Amino acid sequence: xxxxxxxxxxxxxxxxxxxxxxxxxxxxxxxxxxxxxxxxxxxxxxxxxxxxxxxxxxxxxxxxxxxxxxxxxxxxxxxxxxxxxxxxxxxxxxxxxxxxxxxxxxxxxxxxxxxxxxxxxxxxxxxxxxxxxxxxxxxxxxxxxxxxxxxxxxxxxxxxxxxxxxxxxxxxxxxxxxxxxxxxxxxxxxxxxxxxxxxxxxxxxxxxxxxxxxxxxxxxxxxxxxxxxxxxxxxxxxxxxxxxxxxxxxxxxxxxxxxxxxxxxxxxxxxxxxxxxxxxxxxxxxxxxxxxxxxxxx
Numbered sequence: 101x102x103x104x105x106x107x108x109x110x111x112x113x114x115x116x117x118x119x120x121x122x123x124x125x126x127x128x129x130x131x132x133x134x135x136x137x138x139x140x141x142x143x144x145x146x147x148x149x150x151x152x153x154x155x156x157x158x159x160x161x162x163x164x165x166x167x168x169x170x171x172x173x174x175x176x177x178x179x180x181x182x183x184x185x186x187x188x189x190x191x192x193x194x195x196x197x198x199x200x201x202x203x204x205x206x207x208x209x210x211x212x213x214x215x216x217x218x219x220x221x222x223x224x225x226x227x228x229x230x231x232x233x234x235x236x237x238x239x240x241x242x243x244x245x246x247x248x249x250x251x252x253x254x255x256x257x258x259x260x261x262x263x264x265x266x267x268x269x270x271x272x273x274x275x276x277x278x279x280x281x282x283x284x285x286x287x288x289x290x291x292x293x294x295x296x297x298x299x300x301x302x303x304x305x306x307x308x309x310x311x312x313x314x315x316x317x318x319x320x321x322x323x324x325x326x327x328x329x330x331x332x333x334x335x336x337x338x339x340x341x342x343x344x345x346x347x348x349x350x351x352x353x354x355x356x357x358x359x360x361x362x363x364x365x366x367x368x369x370x371x372x373x374x375x376x377x378x379x380x381x382x383x384x385x386x387x388x389x390x391x392x393x394x395x396x397x398x
Contacts, residue, residue: 119149122189129185140180150176157198164206174201183323196320221300222271273360274299277339280356280369284376285383293325294332298339299357308355312340327384334382338375351375 117131118124132139132146140146150172157171178184178197187193201215208218210228217223274295281291301318302311315321315336322332341355351359351372359369370376 117145119145119152122191125149125190126185126187129179129190133180133185140176149179153194157195157202160199160202164202165209166202166205170205171198171202174198177201178323181323181326183326187319187323193320193323197324200324220296221303270299270361273357276360276366277356280366281335281379281383283366283370284379286379287384290325290327290384294327294335295339297321297325298336302340302357308340308358309343312336312343315340331382331384334378338379 117128119128128145128149132143135143153175154168154172157175158168161168161171175194175198178194179190184190184193200219204215204218208215211218211223211226212229213223277295278288278291281295282288298311298315301315302308305311305314316333322329325332327335337355339356341358342352344353352374354362356369356375
């Protein structure tokens with residue numbers, strides 16, 4: 101009887117809510133959201149749901165050397181988002197998010213950093229710390245930091261080489277792209293998560309147009325970043341460029357990331373009126389704020 105969630109509730113005599121199916125979970129999440137603050141804390145079905153989530157994701161948590169309730173906590177965070185409440189398959193969205201969180205938790209423990217940092221490519225590219233005694237060869241035998249050259253092996257008058265301008269690195273391009281969005285009313289957390297997710301996908305596939313088509317259909321990314329579909333589509337086109345071959349040599353065709361990599365600066369991008377207007381209007385919550393102002397004016 102305990103495995104059948106469609107049985108009668110022991111307290112109310114009403115049929116228990118079926119949260120194991122996508123439809124039932126969606127209905128439960130909407131009800132808890134409508135109930136307001138305190139619903140998750142006091143609702144008995146919510147407690148049953150979290151116990152079920154801990155059991156459901158126990159194997160995934162064990163794979164990443166975590167406690168099942170850490171996975172359930174990650175599931176709880178996703179369940180409260182609008183993306184989970186409105187998804188066609190809420191369990192798929194939650195499972196994908198829990199998997200990513202478990203990976204980040206494991207990487208954070210290995211890298212001795214926070215989970216938030218472990219999600220970022222700038223930190224996750226490093227390997228786990230190692231003891232000096234873990235390697236067969238002594239560190240000083242191969243690490244360049246311990247190599248010294250005799251100062252008398254070179255001429256006293258070194259050749260004068262013209263200074264070269266520092267090339268724009270990928271890391272600085274990512275930071276500039278995030279700064280651009282923040283200047284155009286995008287929340288910092290949303291801007292950073294979105295840009296870094298796009299850069300990870302671009303690094304994986306190696307082609308801007310392929311990355312654009314892949315990310316455009318990535319419903320899980322929209323759920324994780326919690327962006328409206330329109331804002332996500334506009335952001336992808338702005339960062340990766342328009343796939344139309346006729347626009348390839350233009351700023352719209354290149355995209356913000358490529359323009360930053362080839363040497364364009366933030367002031368130059370901010371003088372691009374079309375880009376600024378497009379990203380400003382697509383900022384999360386801008387349409388809602390506009391509607392509120394219109395009602396106030398009326």
